[in-house]
Amino acid sequence: MNYRESLEYLQHLTKFGFNFGLDRIKHLLYMLGDPHKSLRVIHVGGTNGKGSTVAMIAKVLEEEGYRVGTFTSPHLHSYCERVQINGVQIAPERFAEIITRLRPLLDRMVVEGHEHPTEFEVITALGFLYFFEEKVDFVVLEVGLGGAIDSTNVVVPLVSVITNVGMDHMDYLGSTIEEIARVKAGIIKEKGYVVTAAENKEALKVISDVCREKEARLIRVGKEVTLEEIECNLTGQRFHVRGMRQEYRDLFIPLLGRHQLTNAATAIAALEALGFHHIVISERAIKSGLAKTSWPARLEILSRTPLILIDAAHNVDGALSLRRALTELFPYRRLILVMGMLADKEREKVIGLLAPLAQAVVVTRPNSPRAGDWEYLAEEVKKIVRDVYMFPSITEAVDRALQLALPEDLICITGSFYMVAEAREYLLRNLGKGSNIRL
Numbered sequence: 088m089n090y091r092e093s094l095e096y097l098q099h100l101t102k103f104g105f106n107f108g109l110d111r112i113k114h115l116l117y118m119l120g121d122p123h124k125s126l127r128v129i130h131v132g133g134t135n136g137k138g139s140t141v142a143m144i145a146k147v148l149e150e151e152g153y154r155v156g157t158f159t160s161p162h163l164h165s166y167c168e169r170v171q172i173n174g175v176q177i178a179p180e181r182f183a184e185i186i187t188r189l190r191p192l193l194d195r196m197v198v199e200g201h202e203h204p205t206e207f208e209v210i211t212a213l214g215f216l217y218f219f220e221e222k223v224d225f226v227v228l229e230v231g232l233g234g235a236i237d238s239t240n241v242v243v244p245l246v247s248v249i250t251n252v253g254m255d256h257m258d259y260l261g262s263t264i265e266e267i268a269r270v271k272a273g274i275i276k277e278k279g280y281v282v283t284a285a286e287n288k289e290a291l292k293v294i295s296d297v298c299r300e301k302e303a304r305l306i307r308v309g310k311e312v313t314l315e316e317i318e319c320n321l322t323g324q325r326f327h328v329r330g331m332r333q334e335y336r337d338l339f340i341p342l343l344g345r346h347q348l349t350n351a352a353t354a355i356a357a358l359e360a361l362g363f364h365h366i367v368i369s370e371r372a373i374k375s376g377l378a379k380t381s382w383p384a385r386l387e388i389l390s391r392t393p394l395i396l397i398d399a400a401h402n403v404d405g406a407l408s409l410r411r412a413l414t415e416l417f418p419y420r421r422l423i424l425v426m427g428m429l430a431d432k433e434r435e436k437v438i439g440l441l442a443p444l445a446q447a448v449v450v451t452r453p454n455s456p457r458a459g460d461w462e463y464l465a466e467e468v469k470k471i472v473r474d475v476y477m478f479p480s481i482t483e484a485v486d487r488a489l490q491l492a493l494p495e496d497l498i499c500i501t502g503s504f505y506m507v508a509e510a511r512e513y514l515l516r517n518l519g520k521g522s523n524i525r526l
Contacts, residue, residue, distance in 0.1 A: 235273020
């Protein structure tokens with residue numbers, strides 16, 4: 088198969104949907120020779136901040152001189168984004184070559200009476216095989232959904248990270264914080280090392296209880312590792328972190344939002360925890376790696392005049408972080424929101440947090456089967472904001488926001504990852520082409 092054909096084949100597997108359990112991925116990896124068992128893994132789960140934390144850990148390890156694989160999801164613009172080594176995406180040709188090798192194994196599994204692996208299980212196996220064949224030193228592995236029965240949870244990691252626990256994916260993970268925390272704590276291994284920045288008392292109790300049951304060492308951001316904010320502006324943030332091993336002063340990250348400081352402290356705690364395996368990461372690498380970290384579509388500024396902000400605040404905790412940034416960090420005369428959310432999210436709560444800040448809201452439809460009754464979002468927004476516009480086309484919604492905006496206004500594009508990704512791609516392709524927008 089070429090790359091296009093491999094993508095069509097992979098996307099065809101979405102018909103198997105969310106089918107949790109580890110039997111299929113374990114058998115597929117067994118057929119491949121269990122490549123994951125030879126990898127040194129930092130496993131990162133949680134509700135929000137997983138991707139940013141992965142990016143920080145990976146960049147620091149790269150700065151230390153290591154060859155580092157990262158596995159993240161979902162992607163913004165290309166499947167190849169999900170599988171990278173030292174920031175370089177897997178080549179489309181290599182992606183297609185591995186899918187071509189996997190396909191007969193998937194067919195054989197069905198013939199032998201096994202269930203067919205899902206799309207995510209196949210891309211997970213692809214990642215493990217690629218990292219094994221490329222002989223990476225470390226893999227920083229992001230959990231796909233939940234933890235306990237997510238297909239990434241076949242590894243025995245050097246460190247398990249649970250960034251935080253919030254109400255998200257309740258259809259799959261549970262209806263209470265305790266239930267969701269129990270699923271996310273499934274990545275904790277016997278006598279392992281665990282880092283968490285969870286603040287919710289109920290979630291933290293579940294994580295602590297699981298660590299006690301499994302005799303795992305728990306490191307908490309806010310207790311064993313603490314941070315102090317120094318300065319924050321539109322170029323980034325300066326801060327101190329007091330770690331388990333030493334104090335790191337005058338650190339800088341180019342990522343915006345106070346939650347990224349917590350993510351940075353979490354990354355440092357995970358890197359320090361490698362010391363339990365006699366792997367010491369230098370202060371120089373930590374400073375340099377954090378300063379070079381990038382993670383798109385999270386409080387990402389795409390334009391200065393007018394200010395255009397992209398943020399995939401797809402759940403309540405994400406909306407809280409976005410609201411805090413909009414009120415504390417960004418200067419503007421009027422706020423114009425472009426929003427599109429999936430039907431299975433807590434849309435009313437997100438609207439309640441963000442809509443009161445806006446003078447105009449443009450509602451659009453996420454490019455996903457889970458978009459559902461997307462117009463409902465507009466009806467709820469109209470209860471709060473007078474000027475509300477609706478466009479099923481994401482590009483038309485972005486264009487309308489650009490028409491509404493004056494140079495001193497702020498356009499914030501937020502909601503579903505699928506919607507934000509399409510809007511971002513459209514803007515990057517068209518910004519500055521005969522417009523009054525200044526990058």
